[in-house]
Amino acid sequence: MKKTAVVLAIAALTLSGCKTLDAVPGGLGNLVGTKEVDQAQVQAVYNKAQEAYLSAQSSMQIVATESLSDFDPERIKDANKVWSDLQEEFAELQGKPERAIEKASLFSSNTVADEIMEQSQQITTLVSAAQASKNAIVAVLEPVRAHFAVLDKIDAKKNFEKQYAQLVSRHEELKEMLIEGEQSKVEGYLPDLNNRLHKLEQDAVEKFYLGEVLADLKVLANSDKSDVLPSVFVDAKNAAELAQAFARNNVRQYQDIEAKTLLAQLQVKRINSLFSEHISRKEALKDDAVEVQLLGLEKQIYQLTQKAGLGDLRHLSFTEQLAELNKAN
Structure with a gap:
């Protein structure tokens, strides 16, 4: 009887004793998740991610206002790619701010907020480098750019x-x-x-x-x-x-x-x-119309001499009549 009682007691202890980690549904992650999370801590982490995102957004606005793609297209291409991913991730975080302290993926030690801040920093770095490129290009090659503008005109x-x-x-x-x-x-x-x-x-x-x-x-x-x-x-x-x-x-x-x-x-x-005029006169000679042309020219000069008060100078050659007109003027 005593032995039976001892066996039953041991069995009871085994069944009702402390659970191992493997016995917790979902493992350590769910166990941690069951703890009450400090909402202020979540908000603080989210705010940092949001601040980083807004900084990246400002950098992308600079890309447009300063036309940086015209000066450093490769870096701006990279920045646009990261920005596209960042916008998508931050939109998801805005819907669920509590994800800020969650792991970004199973294979990463970074939280979602860490990923957002890291991507934001990448964008800021790329845009800053592109600005430096622009400044160097403008300082050194602006006269060349201006020369091309002249050539285009x-x-x-x-x-x-x-x-x-x-x-x-x-x-x-x-x-x-x-x-x-x-x-x-x-x-x-x-x-x-x-x-x-x-x-x-x-x-x-x-x-x-x-x-x-x-x-x-x-x-x-x-x-x-x-x-x-x-x-x-x-x-x-x-x-x-x-x-x-x-x-x-x-x-x-x-x-x-x-x-x-x-x-x-x-x-x-x-x-x-x-x-x-030469061809016309040549043709006139062929057509026996020389007199018509000569009389027409004589008439024009005659009208000019009359207007100038020189009288009738038709007894002079055309060259001499024109010389008299020049003297009168």
Whole structure:
């Protein structure tokens, strides 16, 4: 009887004694979860995560306002990717703030708040680095950027596609070097780049303003017009060459370039007009209509001499009558 009582007592102790950790449903995590969590602690951790998120948000706003993707596209691409993930995670945390102190995943020791703060810091670091890149690029390469803006106004890309593309490529190479922190090297390469940009600007401004005139002169040089009217052709050629030289030496004095180009254009029109007169007179001789043309010209000069009070000077040659008109004026 006594033995039986002892066995029953031992069994009872075994069944009703302390539980092992393995006996707790869900393991340690659920055991900890059953404890009352300090709400103030949760709120404090959440606030830190929110502060970090807002800092990252401000950084992303800087990306837009300062157009940082134009200066450091790779870093901004990375920042955008992290920002996309961060927005999603923080939206979930806003719905359940208590998750701030939970583990981010089974394989991470970081809490959800830790992950958010870490991602926010990544964004801030990337954007700060992109800003530094922009500052270096603006400080060193802004004159180059301005030069490209000028080239675009005078159709350099359209008329000199290959040279323009080569310069753009070189500009991008120097930007990458600045992003990598090689400012001193870039500054050493600038004189050569600026020289190439200036030469392209000379060619572009000449083509933009004088391209049509110079093309017309090439046609005239290989036509009967330059043979029939050699001195007039020389006048047109000289006017074009003066405009050309002025444009290449004063690439941004656009109004003066336009004025000199206009003079060259007028000389081209002059040779065309005189040649047309020559053809008309030649045709008139073939048609036995010389008298009609001569009388028509005589009448015009006669009206001018009458108006000038010189009387009838038709006994003089046309050249002599015009000379008298010049004296009267």
